[in-house]
Amino acid sequence: xxxxxxxxxxxxxxxxxxxxxxxxxxxxxxxxxxxxxxxxxxxxxxxxxxxxxxxxxxxxxxxxxxxxxxxxxxxxxxxxxxxxxxxxxxxxxxxxxxxxxxxxxxxxxxxxxxxxxxxxxxxxxxxxxxxxxxxxxxxxxxxxxxxxxxxxxxxxxxxxxxxxxxxxxxxxxxxxxxxxxxxxxxxxxxxxxxxxxxxxxxxxxxxxxxxxxxxxxxxxxxxxxxxxxxxxxxxxxxxxxxxxxxxxxxxxxxxxxxxxxxxxxxxxxxxxxxxxxxxxxxxxxxxxxxxxxxxxxxxxxxxxxxxxxxxxxxxxxxxxxxxxxx
Numbered sequence: 001x002x003x004x005x006x007x008x009x010x011x012x013x014x015x016x017x018x019x020x021x022x023x024x025x026x027x028x029x030x031x032x033x034x035x036x037x038x039x040x041x042x043x044x045x046x047x048x049x050x051x052x053x054x055x056x057x058x059x060x061x062x063x064x065x066x067x068x069x070x071x072x073x074x075x076x077x078x079x080x081x082x083x084x085x086x087x088x089x090x091x092x093x094x095x096x097x098x099x100x101x102x103x104x105x106x107x108x109x110x111x112x113x114x115x116x117x118x119x120x121x122x123x124x125x126x127x128x129x130x131x132x133x134x135x136x137x138x139x140x141x142x143x144x145x146x147x148x149x150x151x152x153x154x155x156x157x158x159x160x161x162x163x164x165x166x167x168x169x170x171x172x173x174x175x176x177x178x179x180x181x182x183x184x185x186x187x188x189x190x191x192x193x194x195x196x197x198x199x200x201x202x203x204x205x206x207x208x209x210x211x212x213x214x215x216x217x218x219x220x221x222x223x224x225x226x227x228x229x230x231x232x233x234x235x236x237x238x239x240x241x242x243x244x245x246x247x248x249x250x251x252x253x254x255x256x257x258x259x260x261x262x263x264x265x266x267x268x269x270x271x272x273x274x275x276x277x278x279x280x281x282x283x284x285x286x287x288x289x290x291x292x293x294x295x296x297x298x299x300x301x302x303x304x305x306x307x308x309x310x311x312x313x314x315x316x317x318x319x320x321x322x323x324x325x326x
Contacts (some may be wrong), residue, residue, distance in 0.1 A: 001272050002148065002159045002177060007184035008194045009039075009165040012214040015243060016184050017162040018045035022254045023265040024158050025117035030099050032151075033112070034161040035123040036144045036174075042162045043121060046112050047251060058125020059108045059143035066143055069103050070094050070150045076313055082306045085142030086173060086292035088285070089150050090313030095322050096150050098157040104147070115254050122147075141174065148177040149288055152322050155276055170201045173291025179279060180272045181209050185229070187221035192228040199232075205287060208275050210234040212268070234271055235264040285317045 005017035014037065024031045035042035043053030059066065067080040067087075074092035077083060089095060096102060109120040124141055141164065153159055161178070175181070175198075183198055185191045195211055202209055213225045213236035225233050242257045257265075289312050296308035 001157070001179045001276060002151070002153060002161070003272055004161050004163050004175070004178040004181045005184060006163045006181060006194070006198065007165065007214075008190065011165075011184045011186055011191060011194075012237075013165070013184040014041045014045050014162050015247075016182070016212060016214060016237065017160055018042060018246075019243070019257070019261070020182075020265055020268055021046065021119055021160050022114050023262070023269065024160070025114045025119050026254055027269075028117065030157050031119040032098050032109070032153075032159040033119050033121045034144055034147075034159065035121070036141050037124075037162050037164045039165075040123055040125070043112070043123065045246070046114065046119070046121065047246075048112060048121075053123075056110055056121065056123045057108050059122055059147070060125045060141075062107050063143050063146075065107050066104055066146060070096075070146065074311075074313075076311050078306065082304045082308065082311070083146070084292075084295060084300045084304065084308065085145045086288070086295045086300075087146065087149070087308070087311055088288045088292050088313075088316075089318060090311070090316045093150060095152050095318070096147065098151070098153045098159060141172070145172055145174045145177065148174065149318075152318065152320055154320050156273075158272070170197075172295070173287065175202060175207065176205050176284075176287040176291070179208065180275050181207055182212050182234075182268060183209060184212050184214050185225065186215050187213060187217075187224045192225070195229055195232070206280075206283060208278070210271055212237065212264075215239075235267045237261055237264050279320075281319045282317055288318070 005013045007013040021031055021033050043056055044050055067083040070093060071077050071080050071083060072092050072094040074090050076090050096104060109122045111118045112121045124144055151159060183195050185195050198209060209232060211229045211233045213233060216222060216236040216238045222236055240258055240261055242252060245251055293309055300308045
């Protein structure tokens with residue numbers, strides 16, 4: 001399953017996504033973790049030293065390699081240079097799997113040890129001073145969108161993406177790439193404002209959206225969130241001494257996380273696993289094509305000098321049983 005964590009800056013979405021990744025890893029499930037936030041904090045939240053996290057290979061810097069591999073022998077794509085962030089797979093494209101080894105993971109993913117388990121971590125790369133005035137962050141997250149377009153994940157396999165703060169992901173079609181979106185909201189008016197934006201934007205796209213209340217201190221906070229988001233409120237998370245220790249760089253073993261918070265993480269997994277039965281690969285592929293055609297017309301054709309609508313394979317549907325390409 002593909003899972004996104006979203007929320008306003010400071011809501012705690014990176015902390016919660018890291019806790020969920022640790023929870024899944026502790027069950028023995030294969031996990032692909034992706035930091036797509038403009039502020040690259042997922043690595044340290046998973047226990048990496050800041051210096052080590054800063055040296056993680058940036059997906060945005062390896063976009064030509066990613067494009068060349070994913071293109072495969074797809075005859076509708078004349079060259080890797082004509083691929084944009086929304087280019088959908090077709091007959092001959094290479095499809096990524098969570099469990100496999102491939103050149104994209106070799107170049108961009110690194111293992112992170114978590115107690116007795118490990119996950120693969122990929123990062124978009126930071127927005128640097130050199131990017132100011134000459135690039136936008138979507139040029140980096142485009143690598144993530146392209147990866148998600150070509151990723152087939154099965155039952156009990158998880159791709160968890162820590163998204164950029166706010167509603168910025170709606171600047172592309174990436175918000176439709178997930179089976180479940182967890183919106184992390186504090187019990188304040190500002191805390192639920194991003195929820196309203198997401199709910200409005202996602203309404204016509206069948207987005208499975210659940211709210212995780214964070215920094216909740218009592219029943220009044222829970223009542224406030226319930227009043228604001230209704231049945232979309234899935235669980236709430238309160239103070240955690242374990243998290244405080246983690247933020248100091250001294251996380252205890254994950255099994256020592258407070259029982260209430262462990263139950264909240266299990267509720268997240270239960271919601272994700274239940275959503276598996278609702279997966280609609282045909283709709284997923286249609287939405288992929290929809291946003292590709294919009295981007296092609298808006299800027300892609302002019303940027304590449306090619307008719308990117310011709311990249312769409314009308315007979316192709318991305319499916320879990322997709323045959324692997326050499």
